[in-house]
Amino acid sequence: MKNIIRFSSKDIQRLACLALIVLSACSSADGGGATGPTPVPPVDTAAPAVxxxxxxxxxxxxxxxxxxxxxxxxxxxxxxxxxxxxxxxxxxxxxxxxxxxxxxxxxxxxxxxxxxxxxxxxxxxxxxxxxxxxxxxxxxxxxxxxxxxxxxxxxxxxxxxxxxxxxxxxxxxxxxxxxxxxxxxxxxxxxxxxxxxxxxxxxxxxxxxxxxxxxxxxxxxxxxxxxxxxxxxxxxxxxxxxxxxxxxxxxxxxxxxxxxxxxxxxxxxxxxxxxxxxxxxxxxxxxxxxxxxxxxxxxxxxxxxxxxxxxxxxxxxxxxxxxxxxxxxxxxxxxxxxxxxxxxxxxxxxxxxxxxxxxxxxxxxxxxxxxxxxxxxxxxxxxxxxxxxxxxxxxxxxxxxxxxxxxxxxxxxxxxxxVPASPWLDAVAPGKPTLALKSGNVEITPAAGEPARWWTARLKDGSAWTTRILFAAQTTISISSGVSRVLVEAVDQSGNTSSAAEWRR
Incomplete structure (x- = not known):
């Protein structure tokens, strides 16, 4: 009677991995076949500090x-x-x-x-x-x-x-x-x-x-x-x-x-x-x-x-x-x-x-x-x-x-x-605003509590970031179709800043 060799599921997984390694080595050795696209490092999308x-x-x-x-x-x-x-x-x-x-x-x-x-x-x-x-x-x-x-x-x-x-x-x-x-x-x-x-x-x-x-x-x-x-x-x-x-x-x-x-x-x-x-x-x-x-x-x-x-x-x-x-x-x-x-x-x-x-x-x-x-x-x-x-x-x-x-x-x-802050006058940061897209513009809604004096707005268009300083009365940020991210911070009169509110397209 012939001997029957039985493989467990774990053995089959190991053999499959070994086969893939061998094929990859052969392809690399003879230079033939497509090797796939070269991996591209991820683009750093972190916003620059204000x-x-x-x-x-x-x-x-x-x-x-x-x-x-x-x-x-x-x-x-x-x-x-x-x-x-x-x-x-x-x-x-x-x-x-x-x-x-x-x-x-x-x-x-x-x-x-x-x-x-x-x-x-x-x-x-x-x-x-x-x-x-x-x-x-x-x-x-x-x-x-x-x-x-x-x-x-x-x-x-x-x-x-x-x-x-x-x-x-x-x-x-x-x-x-x-x-x-x-x-x-x-x-x-x-x-x-x-x-x-x-x-x-x-x-x-x-x-x-x-x-x-x-x-x-x-x-x-x-x-x-x-x-x-x-x-x-x-x-x-x-x-x-x-x-x-x-x-x-x-x-x-x-x-x-x-x-x-x-x-x-x-x-x-x-x-x-x-x-x-x-x-x-x-x-x-x-x-x-x-x-x-x-x-x-x-x-x-x-x-x-x-x-x-x-x-x-x-x-x-x-x-x-x-x-x-x-x-x-x-x-x-x-x-x-x-x-x-x-x-x-x-x-x-x-x-x-x-x-x-x-x-x-x-x-x-x-x-x-x-x-x-x-x-x-x-x-x-x-x-x-x-x-x-x-x-x-x-x-x-x-x-x-x-x-x-x-x-x-x-x-x-x-x-x-x-302008740099004067925290000895007031060290409490204002509340974070909220952002929403309306009629193609980003609209800022102030948080309750201490009023903002200024807004800092950072806009990402393609891979480039730009910064704007806006007076608090300006609550509409016009954006182009290429803008994918907007970060806005509230700034009080002493220069303290809130955490950033974010809008993404």
């Missing part, structure tokens, strides 16, 4: 430096010029406009406290026919940009203009509070009524306008003026010091006046709107020798600005020291000064250095090359600072044929960025 960086720009209105270009423009012409500035800024990657609205005891907005600025119409007190600040806020937000209202707390104008000042200007309405100093007129910071007036102006702006920040620059006590012999002229506050400075050294008293104002501004602005930012852009050197090797004006001793104290006390949400010197400047090294300021930031506020765009190819002996500003931005990033501010608009966007704006847009600012 970038966070301050990319600010000052729009100076005093003396018509940046806007309007002259006083004879109509309201429509002024609006057209400002719209052009914003469109150019957005194209360059700018995300914050610092708009000068109180240059010298006057107003570039509708005010019941101070007169319309003459820079608008040529005559102080004349209504330009619209509200420039309201217009600026609306148009900046529509382009995904923050609007910071820039005020000068104590500057009151020029002596050459005193006969042209409106009756409501402080020089005429409260002459007892104003000092003539060189060719300038100045509100005396030591007078309590002066500080009250400036705070009432700030409070009025914060209450009535949907701004993202209040911003003050470096003018507190005036920069020292000298006489014909080169001798420093004393600021004429003798009577004020007698009334309010008893028992103090005058320099200490003056610094205390400014410190009191800075602390009060921070506290009272947040009492009105707790989550808008307060920023100051002081002179870039606190004192000579800080850091070692730095020389220049002593802002602490000459204009009584103890800006290091403001940062260390947390009386600002951001500090933008005006570091208007080159990387290679031997006595005012940009990297050294920036590093020193960052070391003083014990409260973890935002430090965004001011950069001197106005020095690019400006024909002076200290002119920058075009590459200096991009290089300073790289230095800033390298020191883990979170952004910069550019002074001024005309030199950033238009001078040299707009070369600086083009350079920024094509490289360092080629992807939109969201």
């Amino acid at each position: 970038r966070r960086e301050m990319r600010g720009m000052w729009v100076a209105t005093v003396a018509n430096i940046d806007w309007p270009s002259r006083t004879a423009l109509s309201a429509d012409q002024q609006r057209a010029e400002f719209t052009d500035i914003l469109s150019r800024a957005a194209a360059a990657g700018i995300n914050t406009i610092v708009f000068q609205v109180r240059p010298a005891g006057d107003a570039v907005y509708q005010s019941s406290i101070e007169p319309w600025a003459s820079l608008l119409t040529g005559t102080q007190g004349n209504n330009p026919g619209y509200d420039p600040l309201a217009f600026a806020i609306q148009e900046a937000h529509a382009r995904g940009m923050e609007l910071h209202a820039w005020i000068n707390p104590f500057r009151a104008g020029n002596t050459s203009d005193t006969l042209k000042l409106a009756g409501s200007h402080i020089f005429n309405s409260r002459r007892d509070l104003v000092r003539v100093y060189g060719s300038n007129i100045w509100m005396d910071p030591g007078e309590p009524d002066v500080q009250d007036r400036s705070m009432s102006v700030i409070a009025d702006i914060v209450q009535r306008y949907d701004i993202d920040a209040i911003h003050a620059d470096d003018y507190f006590y005036p920069y020292v003026v000298t006489d014909g012999a080169g001798k420093a002229i004393a600021f004429p506050d003798d009577a004020t010091f007698v009334k309010y400075g008893a028992g103090s050294a005058r320099d200490d008293w003056r610094r205390a006046n400014i410190n009191r104002f800075v602390e009060r501004m921070y506290r009272e602005v947040h009492a009105i709107k707790p989550t808008i930012k307060v920023g100051i852009s002081p002179f870039g050197i606190w004192r000579p020798g800080f850091p070692a090797g730095v020389q220049g004006l002593d802002a602490y001793a000459s204009i009584y600005a103890d800006s290091r104290k403001w940062l260390q006390e947390g009386w600002v949400d951001y500090l933008a020291p005006q570091l208007y010197w080159a990387i290679a400047a031997p006595q005012q090294s940009f990297p050294a000064l920036l590093g020193w300021w960052l070391q003083q930031n014990v409260k973890g506020r935002n430090v965004w250095p001011g950069l001197a765009a106005y020095r690019v190819n400006n024909g002076t002996s200290s002119a920058y090359t075009l590459q200096e500003i991009p290089d300073q931005i790289k230095v800033t990033r390298g020191q883990n600072a979170t952004g910069v501010m550019l002074y001024n608009t005309s030199w950033t966007l238009k001078q040299n044929g707009g070369a600086l704006a083009t350079a920024l847009a094509s490289d360092l600012y080629n992807v939109p960025a969201l």
Whole structure:
């Protein structure tokens, strides 16, 4: 009888696998037969993170430096010029406009406290026919940009203009509070009524306008003026010091006046709107020798600005020291000064250095090359600072044929960025929105609870991702037929972000 070999089911499976291995080896050895398509690695579809960086720009209105270009423009012409500035800024990657609205005891907005600025119409007190600040806020937000209202707390104008000042200007309405100093007129910071007036102006702006920040620059006590012999002229506050400075050294008293104002501004602005930012852009050197090797004006001793104290006390949400010197400047090294300021930031506020765009190819002996500003931005990033501010608009966007704006847009600012957060103002993230496709567009529905201030939207079209920053009122995202994914985060006024809502085609 023949022997019958029986295989179990497991044995049959093993033999089948062995046969497949042998066939594969043979096919590979003789090179014959089709081997199938080469495996393609999966495409990475992870969305890029939303970038966070301050990319600010000052729009100076005093003396018509940046806007309007002259006083004879109509309201429509002024609006057209400002719209052009914003469109150019957005194209360059700018995300914050610092708009000068109180240059010298006057107003570039509708005010019941101070007169319309003459820079608008040529005559102080004349209504330009619209509200420039309201217009600026609306148009900046529509382009995904923050609007910071820039005020000068104590500057009151020029002596050459005193006969042209409106009756409501402080020089005429409260002459007892104003000092003539060189060719300038100045509100005396030591007078309590002066500080009250400036705070009432700030409070009025914060209450009535949907701004993202209040911003003050470096003018507190005036920069020292000298006489014909080169001798420093004393600021004429003798009577004020007698009334309010008893028992103090005058320099200490003056610094205390400014410190009191800075602390009060921070506290009272947040009492009105707790989550808008307060920023100051002081002179870039606190004192000579800080850091070692730095020389220049002593802002602490000459204009009584103890800006290091403001940062260390947390009386600002951001500090933008005006570091208007080159990387290679031997006595005012940009990297050294920036590093020193960052070391003083014990409260973890935002430090965004001011950069001197106005020095690019400006024909002076200290002119920058075009590459200096991009290089300073790289230095800033390298020191883990979170952004910069550019002074001024005309030199950033238009001078040299707009070369600086083009350079920024094509490289360092080629992807939109969201302004960094200020979590000490509010650390609670807003709720995640919901998304739905309606009429070919993605519609955003906000979550209940804290309202969004902005949306970040990331769109995937083919294999490419793009980022948009949208003001919260914009709840419709137009998309092309190639868009397959949309991610949206809610951003509150302090910059906290929700988790991302997603729509997929």
